[in-house]
Amino acid sequence: MIDHSALAVARFVDQNGGIASRATLLRAGASPRSIERARQAKLIMSERRGLYASAAADLDQRRAVRMGGLVGCISALRRSGVWAGLDTRLHVHVPAGSKRLRVDEVAAVGRDRSTSRSDTSFLAEAGAPRVHWQRSVNRIPFGRDCGTTDWIVPPLLALRQAVLCQDEEHAIASIDSALRTRFIAHGQLDLLFETLPSRLRRLRRELDPLADSGTESIFRVRLRRLGHVVELQRAVPGSSKFDALVDDVVAVDLDSKRWHSDDRQQIWDYDKTLQSIAWGRPVIRILPHHLFEYWPETLQAIERAVDDARKLRRYRQGRPKSARF
Template sequence: MQRPLPIDQLVRASGGIAPRRQILDAGHTPKALAWNVGQGRLVRVRRAWYALPDAEPDRVNAVRLGGRLGSFSAAASYGIWRGLDRDLHVSWKPHGNVAKPGRVQFDFPASRDLPPGRSVISHWRVDGFAEGPDAWRESVPQTLAQILLSAEQTAAACSCDSALNRGLLDVFQLFELFERLPRRLRRLRLRLDGRADSGLETIVRLWLVSIGLDVRSQVMIGGRAVDLLVGTSLVIETDGREWHSDEERFNSDRIRTAQLQSLGYTVIKLSYVMIMFNWPLVEAVVRSALQSGRHLDAVR
């Protein structure tokens, strides 16, 4: 009979936190579990839950509060775009530990000890979605459902695009997701594009579409994809990286821009800071190019 993974390795493979039942089902005994706690290899989070001492704090706090990671917090654990949100989003069964979804305050260390500016945001689990493999966080469809029901539409679209781009769900699963949500949200489904490499790209694309422009994502030009192509000749690149910190990338970026310009394209580069904190400047730069007709130039 194959021996089970050591308990601490098992818990680490489960995301750093696991319920007692999972540990016992893997072949370990209550005595072995107690020994690991006594040796400091595990920490008892709450009744029937254990975590590694270095487990990610939001995961531990969500479980300590009696729920699991949901909405944007669960999204971040999957690598899905969450934008500027940094609150702790906790998911519960409807009418469970909290009276209603929203910003809540618990007289409990997991809530009191959050850094300044962070709050606990509660969410009720949406019916009709299968459980995910991890007991400490919601599944990807449940996570996106909670975001769609509670967040502003552009932010929700960014998360959906990100999940599609990372292959965490396909278009058929996305269709099923929207079918389980209120009809008022279904129009957003038509505005999603899983080709978007980042939420920055989605934000800019949705604005361009909203003002009536023809926009295509990840168009191949000269052997490489550009983030957004507006009309025939306006290329918009949304860059969340600090290019100046890497000389090789900096030079590669400048060469790529020069190549596009030599083919007749106008190139606008928008940084994370510009898009997230100086949107009026973004609009001014793009509208200036549009007003001069640079999106309609002939290209080679």
């Protein structure tokens, strides 16, 4: 029969996110004997010296701690539904000076490449993780206030790593997303930018909390950098909002299969498109692959539509009122 105290240990490991250190367990009141009983009963297993996992731990967590590191950077963001770019490797934070990393060992395990990823399954690819050797950033609290640090880096530090690790447009999208999902508090932005290299501080001017998704942030950054005026979440009179309005003349929706696959949403999208055209604003709908794989062609289409719509508007405005249509 399984000992009650062993069950309590396993439950605590679950509550800690699936992995807990021996020090954390002892601090929570577990005895060395109850930890050993939980291990013998296979309620928890030792992943590395002094680190135990319950059945709730997933492959990413196990791989990170087996290496002697923590789930960090974009892998930590992705677990909380924050925009984490397109890199699907596991990103692991390893304190500077760590020894005996078992990179080869963890590279051999991981999600089977034939398993398709989905919006709800974020497990990293198999293969060598991206290792972030990092000195502690003293000003960013790395302690109990941030929740567990037995297997994952605290939110603000993860976001800082992700900003440094990604290109600028994905970095901006991650910060927008972290604010929108309350992964970090708005008040923590000062600290984030103070601890970033000065070359990246100008990115703060490009944040926009209205962005509803990572793709929306990236679209906005690209077009604004080209000199276009991009207003986010602009409503069409009598209908719902478009993701973006470019130069006041062309509406753009950035669709994803996740949000636009059900019948009701599709009907809504058709209605909205008709409403917008009736108001004299052409509509362009794009999918993530247009943004990430066919951007030159997509940009050409958008700029052509914007140019034509501007000319048409100027033409109408130049005509006597009676002749307008």
